[in-house]
């Protein structure tokens with residue numbers, strides 16, 4: 001792993017449990033079933049960090065013992081935006097923790113020659129402008145898809161956006177932060193670099209293929 005320059009807009013979720021599960025995901029012998037289950041588990045742990053700064057408000061409740069003021073979540077409602085297709089692997093675990101969130105999808109594929117993101121699908125909730133969006137893509141590689149996905153969410157009127165990846169390349173982190181400095185990135189690891197095919201090194205291979213067993 002490389003040293004990460006301190007940037008308050010990049011939250012490295014380096015909890016031992018997350019790192020342990022990620023190491024198993026990286027192993028080439030880990031099955032589709034194991035990979036999918038671990039991604040869901042890590043997504044739950046990432047969700048816990050992503051909502052850490054959500055405001056709370058005191059509400060009056062009655063316990064069997066007495067009436068009292070207790071905190072409940074306040075602030076903007078959430079919208080999870082999955083970048084197809086690998087984003088769906090993070091989505092299910094996030095929804096386990098944040099079951100009331102709305103869900104949007106952005107379909108992007110990487111042109112293998114230019115590595116640029118090409119859009120083929122977009123469906124976002126109508127009220128996304130009023131929500132806190134959390135954009136999900138397990139692999140922040142070149143950053144081109146991330147930049148394009150966030151731009152789509154902004155074009156829909158949303159002004160409060162976070163981005164969650166499982167694994168990032170330094171190039172992707174820099175690209176996303178440069179294009180969208182207002183978007184905080186949550187990631188479980190920042191690896192060494194990208195290879196000539198735009199894959200993260202050492203990485204874990206193609207997240208979509210490993211998640212859906214399509215290789």
Ligand code: URA
Pocket residue numbers: 086139141198199200201203204205206207208
């Ligand atoms: N997408 C992947 O699935 N893996 C990488 O390493 C980079 C982009």
